[in-house]
Amino acid sequence: MLTPEQIELAREFSPLPEPPADPTNAVYEDLDAALLGQALFFDTRFSSNGEVSCATCHEPALGFGDGRKLAKGVAHHPRHSMTLWNVAYNRWFFWDGRKDSLWSQALGPLEDAREHGSSRLEIVHALADAPELVRAYTEVFGAFPNVSDSSRFPAAGRPVAEQPRHPHQVAWDTMSADDQRTVNRVFTNFGKLLAAYQRQLVSRRAPFDVFVEGLADNDPEKLAALSPSAQRGFTLFAGKAACHICHDGPTFSDLEFHSNRVATGEGVDPGRALGVLQLKVDPFNGASEFADDGGARATRKLQITPRGWHIPGEFKTPSLRNVAVTAPYMHEGQIATLAEVVHFYSTLEGAAPPDPKGEKLITAVQLTDAEQADLIAFLESLTDESLPAELRAAPAPADNATR
């Protein structure tokens, strides 16, 4: 049984409140926007080969991941697909935090040659060609711009960093600044719709949450939600194993970046060290003209974004809610099972050497076999996939037709 101190500690991890607001996205909490975003999420028309949608790599039945070690869309990706469960609670997005809002994040995969492999002009044209989507868009944002003049709005195009001769960049350069802004506006709105959908993907009534409620009510039925083994696992998690120093609070993540010393493949992935720099120059960051609050909030957030001390190879602390259904694990999918993750932290077998300039947070926590089993039982008690089924698939076509 938990001591009074451990009960106090458990309350720091539950309940998980509502997702935080995003004032940079005016339609973030709009249910019409979420429904349209849901349709876009499952729609393969916005990819270069017509086969890839967000759900290709964020499959609801696979914990909104893909079950693969490394992601594969139009081409192979060097990182593991992240779960979208509780994604709205993040402060930064991607493993390296190179995005500061959920809507801006969505613009990345659409134009990434390895993911959807599309371009913003193709996205806008594909939307314009789908009357049911244009109708729904108009209800959320007002009139959809006329992009039918192909001399002003080429079929494909986008800015391509450091490749002035890339056909997409060449086409983009032919456009007037006003027309570019028109396209960027629809493109960013596309991201805001996807964000409104993803905000709904909340998981916050796992057995552990029921148990913590039980601690307050003294309700034996609720207290039974967490097995004695999982209860011991919690005391290890927030005690001897000190997982909670990084996997902290009701999201089970401090939302920041660390190295847990998991070994990586060949080549150096700089992680957060590069992500910070990319975020600061991102034309769609929270300080941009496309932030619906005029950029006020993010300007400060960006001014004070991390600098110097990030050593290469720091990644975002993942949330551990629903972790039992999102294997494999880590930014390269290096570890296949939860048992192996716990074994890794316990022994640091095969770990990367500590960086002398890095944080001093990871040591082998040396759990016995019984303790490892308890910790796994606790991690498994963080599963809640009770989201309504209609949010876990493409909306029924009727939903669009009636709009």
Place this chain on the structure above:
Amino acid sequence: MRHVSVSSFLVRFGVLLVLAAGFACQSDVAKQVPPAPVEPAPAEETVSWNEATSDVPARKVQWRVIDHDEVPRNEAFSMEVRVLSGESPTSLQRLDLKGWMPDHGHGFVQDPSVSTLDIGHYRVDGVLLHMRGTWELRLQLFDANGLDVVVIELEL
């Protein structure tokens, strides 16, 4: 002159101790914060001040959190800092806030921004203590005599 109830804060904020360390350093005093007020201090003087003794003779350093009831963990907050010599505000060339977690070997993940409200009166925004554990908030006070570092130790 308001008086500081240090003991209540010791309990409430888990302040372990307040260390002061003064040492001379002449570098880096050029980038003085312009004294233009940015946002006014809260009119209500309901929140009491914590005191931090500096090694500089007669210098008193006071601080308080202004937008939360207590120092929050992993949520950005703002604080006010007052520097007095005897009973009167004293002007500095500059004030900075750095953070450090001695047991973890790292500091802040974001730089707080400091603005001057009045002579010897500063507002620090964007202080983010992102992890639980022992934090040192290191106030760096620059004046003509050099650098005075005042360390506020917190247990989160």
